[in-house]
Amino acid sequence: MAILKVIEILANSKISWEDATKNAVSHASKTVKNIASVYVKEQSAVVENGEVAEFRVNVKITFSVNN
Known part of the structure; x- marks a missing residue:
């Protein structure tokens, strides 16, 4: 059985x-x-002077845990 986190x-x-x-x-x-x-x-961006200055993401990363 795989265990994921x-x-x-x-x-x-x-x-x-x-x-x-x-x-x-x-x-x-x-x-x-x-x-x-x-x-x-989620995705968002920072706007400065009417232009997108920075792109941001909120991600979930899934990985397996070795027993």
């Missing part, structure tokens, strides 16, 4: 929401092994 991470990027999601997975993978999936829960 889910953690929630906030990440950002000046490029795109996709890049912010990649940043979240990349950063999590430094300490979390066996990442199986990422679910984008």
Whole structure:
């Protein structure tokens, strides 16, 4: 039987929401092994001077826990 765990991470990027999601997975993978999936829960952006300055995501990362 597989045991899965889910953690929630906030990440950002000046490029795109996709890049912010990649940043979240990349950063999590430094300490979390066996990442199986990422679910984008929320997206938002920071606006400065009428332009999008930063993309933000709230993601859930699922990984298996070794027994």
